[in-house]
Amino acid sequence: ADVAEIAARLRALLRRPGGRAQPVMTSGAISFDTASRTGSVDGASLGLSRREADLLELLMRREGMVIERGVIEEALYSFNDPVTPNAIEAVISRLRRKLEEHGETDRLHTVRGVGYMLTDR
Secondary structure (H helix, E strand, O other), rough: OOOHHHHHHHHHHHOOOOOOOOOOEEOOEEEEEEEOOOOEEOOOOOOOHHHHHHHHHHHHHHHOOOHHHHHHHHHHHOOOOOOOOOOOHHHHHHHHHHHOOOOOOOOOOEEOEEEEEOOOO
């Protein structure tokens, strides 16, 4: 089995009752429910796609740390998925726009040539 499938199976196991004590992660006004795979800002749904949800979870788990493009690519795409050169930028761009539409501006940063990072206000 490839890494993405294993990760998906682990997420499914963790969603079962009796899983983690804290299924909701928060960063300022941003919340991410790991069980329902939904993100919100001050309770307003962000309407995330599967990849946007996976990206937000990854960024929130490593808030304040630069996440390399390769790590993001591995987290969002399975081994068999073709990944176009700008696929990561497209998902980052959509997530950034959704956050900004909800007033969360300047939270998702591009670290040129390295990767991306979610910062605290």
